[in-house]
Amino acid sequence: MKILSRSEELVLLAVWNLQKDAYGVSIRKYIIEKTGVNWSIGAIYVPLDRLTKWKFLTTVTGDPTPERGGRSKRYYKLTPEGLKTLNHLRSVQESMWSTLPDLGWDQSS
Amino acid sequence: MKILSRSEELVLLAVWNLQKDAYGVSIRKYIIEKTGVNWSIGAIYVPLDRLTKWKFLTTVTGDPTPERGGRSKRYYKLTPEGLKTLNHLRSVQESMWSTLPDLGWDQSS
DNA sequence: ATATATTTATTCTATAATCAGAATAAATAG
């Protein structure tokens, strides 16, 4: 079974967590906030396309909204396959991470 | 702070878990076993070099061993920086994974 | 003994995949 790349993992988790509001811009914003790292536009849309091609995501085009710049958005939703693949990744990660000593706090600077 | 790529994450975790026996071939074997996926030689050695360049790993060359093909190996060890970066990744992952429903078992086929 | 084969290990390189950000599109506001 496929081991997701980092960007694929982050995109699927963002789609899951954003629920009904998951589209390109909101997904990117969510990932930047959660990771504290700037991800380029391409780093989000390219994996979105790939995950859709693989049937880990489905997509529907929303209606335009009556606000400045409110062009229609492409919304994404996880498929059962996508959820299954995420859970598989989790089980692999858990088996590899279990022996790492927890430093107890995040020492990022 | 850097978010590790998948191959970088797997390599660092393998080095941690293999302890004194962490060198190219054993690292690759460990990752293939744990993930159930074939990783090419390049997919291991390239991130090893990069992680060493970034000072997340240190390396020493061992002595040849008296067995067929027993040429000397390059052993790797995690630095405090490497461990810190791994723990940072863990904290980011935990905050994103916490809301995912656990399917309860790994359904990989 | 020494040349050839075999095994383990790493380095190298062409191809494939990913990323960064410019370009384009589609909406409303002025």
Added chain:
DNA sequence: CTATTTATTCTGATTATAGAATAAATATAT
């Protein structure tokens, strides 16, 4: 009708991957 805002698509440059080539050791055959 021009400017501004939000959103997505596109493309050159960078990075990562697959696996061939090379290196360094011991084993084996003549």
